[in-house]
Amino acid sequence: xxxxxxxxxxxASARPNGNSLMLARRxxxxxxxxxxxxxxxxxDPALPAFHDRRHGDHYDAPEGVAAxxxxxxxxxxxxxxxxxxxxxxxxxxxKLYLDHWSHWMRVPATGFKAAMPQKRVWLVMxxxxxxxxxxxxxxxxLRFSAxxxxxxxxxxxxxxxxxxxxxxxxxxxxxxxxxxxTT
Ligand SMILES: Cc1cc2nc3c(=O)[nH]c(=O)nc-3n(C[C@H](O)[C@H](O)[C@H](O)COP(=O)(O)O)c2cc1C
Numbered sequence: 001x002x003x004x005x006x007x008x009x010x011x012a013s014a015r016p017n018g019n020s021l022m023l024a025r026r027x028x029x030x031x032x033x034x035x036x037x038x039x040x041x042x043x044d045p046a047l048p049a050f051h052d053r054r055h056g057d058h059y060d061a062p063e064g065v066a067a068x069x070x071x072x073x074x075x076x077x078x079x080x081x082x083x084x085x086x087x088x089x090x091x092x093x094x095k096l097y098l099d100h101w102s103h104w105m106r107v108p109a110t111g112f113k114a115a116m117p118q119k120r121v122w123l124v125m126x127x128x129x130x131x132x133x134x135x136x137x138x139x140x141x142l143r144f145s146a147x148x149x150x151x152x153x154x155x156x157x158x159x160x161x162x163x164x165x166x167x168x169x170x171x172x173x174x175x176x177x178x179x180x181x182t183t
Pocket of ligand 1: 017019021037126130131162
């Protein structure tokens with residue numbers, strides 16, 4: 001892995017120190033020391049509500065939390081969604097962040113749309129006993145959204161666990177975490 005990589009971890013669980021975070025930390029520990037890591041909690045501070053201003057209105061440059069997250073995104077080579085499975089989809093905080101892409105990409109001065117094809121997207125997801133078919137809607141949502149921006153979904157790391165910390169018992173997930181970012 002080249003050392004000019006910069007990983008942005010976007011944590012979307014609605015609880016602290018959950019399984020997704022534990023798994024992501026495990027995977028991140030295997031990154032070379034020179035690789036920059038930035039960790040953000042999408043729930044704190046939370047993004048504001050997204051407003052669709054595509055037709056008959058216009059978008060100003062993002063401000064506040066949105067501007068900071070966009071800057072984090074632009075600075076990153078790799079965007080890692082650390083997101084548990086909620087109702088067969090992405091948690092609301094992760095989905096809201098994706099909705100804000102629709103804003104950022106429409107402000108040419110941000111350079112967002114031009115920059116995204118140079119980035120890779122990853123998903124680290126805890127779930128509780130779901131089948132591949134039940135997990136697919138969440139993965140596909142992220143895959144298709146990333147594809148739309150021409151940023152490939154580079155990998156998906158799943159952990160089967162419910163109570164916080166229980167992912168440590170999913171030995172296959174822990175082993176997969178240790179080699180996740182080397183792919
Ligand atoms: C609102 C909510 C919805 C959930 N929906 C699902 C689901 O659809 N499928 C599933 O397998 N687990 C579901 N779970 C269980 C979580 O995915 C599981 O507890 C996971 O370990 C939480 O990850 P975290 O510790 O990173 O927050 C749900 C949990 C919550 C709180």
